[in-house]
Amino acid sequence: MTDIEPALAPDLKQRLTRQFFYLELWLTARLLPLLIIGRNLESTLEFADGNGTAPYRDIAPGTIASAALRVTRRPWLMRNRRCFRQGLLGYRFLKKAGYEPALHFGIAPGSLDAPLVDAHCWVVLDDQPLISDIMDDMVEIHVHGTANAKAR
Secondary structure: OOOOOOOHEEEEEEEHHHHHHHHHHHHHHHHHHHHOOOOOOHHHHHHOOOOOOOOHHHOOOOHHHHHHHHHHHOOOHHHHHHHHHHHHHHHHHHEEEEEEEEEEEEOOOHHOOOOOOOEEEEEEEEEEEEOOOOOOEEEEEEEEEOOOOOOO
């Protein structure tokens, strides 16, 4: 670190942090089906909460959201649960950036009699939807995380 000028050190640290963020996000997106297989919803949400550290504090919420959407565009597995993948990843990495998001879940009441329930999830930060949003025919049934979803 002594060979690097002091003015360049913060920039280098930010670039490395951003590169580690993209790498961890990509790996987590690819491994997510294996990481949550056999877990119930409660255990899956505990996984999404992470370990409480915030190594990506300098990354903006919009950057995290767009990266989570981009990395889930062409899923290898869990193709029919795209919003769930995007929601879990967005929520997890917003937490790792020091924010307090909320992960919302909803269902379409008309699908309750169908063999497959129509469900959806989305991420809210500062009372604004950040990743996806509630659909018109959905009824919110659960919110995981900070109720007000305020940034730190």
